[in-house]
Amino acid sequence: MIEFVCLGLSFGIFFFLWKSRINYLLLGRLPVSTNRTAPDVTVIIPARNEAHQIAQAVGSFPGLPVIVVNDASIDRTAAIAEAAGANVIPAPPLISGALGKPNACAAGAAIAKTKWLLFVDADTQFNPAFTASAVQHAEENNYDLLTAFLEQKCVSIFEKMLLPYGFALYFTGVSARAVNRRGNKSALANGQCLLFRRTAYESMGGHAKVITSVIEDVAIAQLAKQNNLSVRVLRAEHLGSVRMYDSLSAIWRGFQKNSFRFLQANPAGGVQVILASILLTSWLPALVLGLRDANMQLVPPVVLLFFAPFLTLLPWYAESHASRAWRVVLAPFGIYFFQLIALNGMFVTLFRRTTDWKGRRV
Numbered sequence: 001m002i003e004f005v006c007l008g009l010s011f012g013i014f015f016f017l018w019k020s021r022i023n024y025l026l027l028g029r030l031p032v033s034t035n036r037t038a039p040d041v042t043v044i045i046p047a048r049n050e051a052h053q054i055a056q057a058v059g060s061f062p063g064l065p066v067i068v069v070n071d072a073s074i075d076r077t078a079a080i081a082e083a084a085g086a087n088v089i090p091a092p093p094l095i096s097g098a099l100g101k102p103n104a105c106a107a108g109a110a111i112a113k114t115k116w117l118l119f120v121d122a123d124t125q126f127n128p129a130f131t132a133s134a135v136q137h138a139e140e141n142n143y144d145l146l147t148a149f150l151e152q153k154c155v156s157i158f159e160k161m162l163l164p165y166g167f168a169l170y171f172t173g174v175s176a177r178a179v180n181r182r183g184n185k186s187a188l189a190n191g192q193c194l195l196f197r198r199t200a201y202e203s204m205g206g207h208a209k210v211i212t213s214v215i216e217d218v219a220i221a222q223l224a225k226q227n228n229l230s231v232r233v234l235r236a237e238h239l240g241s242v243r244m245y246d247s248l249s250a251i252w253r254g255f256q257k258n259s260f261r262f263l264q265a266n267p268a269g270g271v272q273v274i275l276a277s278i279l280l281t282s283w284l285p286a287l288v289l290g291l292r293d294a295n296m297q298l299v300p301p302v303v304l305l306f307f308a309p310f311l312t313l314l315p316w317y318a319e320s321h322a323s324r325a326w327r328v329v330l331a332p333f334g335i336y337f338f339q340l341i342a343l344n345g346m347f348v349t350l351f352r353r354t355t356d357w358k359g360r361r362v
Contacts, residue, residue: 020170029238043131067088070088099213123243148239153241189231281336
C-alpha cells in the first residue's frame with residue numbers, strides 16, 4: 001500500500017512543480033532593445049528607511065527623471081537619494097486604513113508628467129538597457145501595464161533556502177496565459193517593477209484606489225483587468241535584480257504579511273498552492289514509511305519519491321547558474337520552514353493580527 005502512496009506523491013509533486021516552472025517560463029522574457037534614446041518615462045521609487053540601498057536604485061536610471069517618495073524615513077534615505085540625482089518629495093500623511101507604499105506611489109505619480117510611469121522598489125537594481133527595453137516593448141504591443149519579475153539575489157543561507165521554494169510554490173497557482181489575456185479576471189503583478197501608461201494609470205485611479213491593500217501590486221493588476229486595460233507580465237532576470245529580504249526576520253515578516261493574502265486574492269490558484277504544499281510536506285513522512293515498509297530497501301517507488309522534490313525544484317534553486325545547483329540540497333529545509341511561516345501567516349490574517357513591517361503595523 002505504501003508503495004502506491006509513494007508513487008502518488010511523486011507524481012503529484014512532479015505535476016505541480018513542473019506546472020509551476022512551465023507557467024513561469026511561459027510568461028516570456030523581455031526582449032532587449034538596442035535603442036539608446038531616452039524614453040519618455042518617470043521613475044518613481046517609494047522609500048522608507050532605505051539609506052543602505054537607495055543610491056543603487058536611483059543610479060540604475062541615468063539621464064531619466066527619478067522621483068523618490070520619502071515615506072517618513074528616520075535615516076538618511078532622503079539625503080542619499082538626492083545626492084544620487086533623484087527629486088525627493090515627502091509622502092503625504094497616511095489617512096485611516098492607508099498603507100505606506102501605495103500612498104507613496106500615488107504621491108509620486110501625481111507630480112509626474114511623462115507618457116510612462118515606472119514604479120520600482122528601493123531594493124532593486126537595473127541594467128541600463130532595461131527602461132528603453134520595457135517602454136519599447138510596451139509601445140510596440142500597446143500595453144497599458146507591463147510588469148516584470150526580476151532575478152532574486154540570495155545572499156544569506158536563509159534566502160537561499162526559502163526564496164526559491166516560495167516562488168516555486170506560488171507559481172503552482174498561476175496561469176501564465178490567463179494573467180496575460182485581456183478580459184480574463186486572473187491578475188498578477190510584481191510590485192518591484194510596474195510600468196504604466198500614465199493616461200491608463202490615471203483613468204483607473206492608480207495606487208490611490210488600492211491604498212488600503214497589503215498586496216497592492218496584485219490589487220492594482222486586478223484593477224487594471226477590471227478596467228479592461230492591456231496587461232503584460234514578463235520575466236526580466238537578465239535586466240534587473242532585487243534582494244527582497246536581507247535577514248531571516250525580514251523573510252518571516254514578509255511572507256507572514258503576504259502569503260495567505262495572496263491565496264485569498266486568487267482562490268482558484270490558492271487551492272492549487274495548498275494542494276502542492278500538502279504534497280510536499282507529506283514527502284519526508286511518506287519517505288520514512290516507504291523505507292520502513294520496504295525493510296530499508298531502495299525500491300523504485302521510494303527512490304522516485306526521494307528524488308522528486310530535488311529534481312523539480314532544481315531549476316528554481318539554480319536559476320540558470322550551474323554553480324548554484326548545490327542549493328537544491330536546502331530544499332527539504334525550505335519546504336518545512338516555509339510551511340511554518342505560511343501557517344503563521346494564515347493565523348495572523350484570519351485572526352486579524354498585524355505584522356510589524358518597516359516600523360509600521362500592517
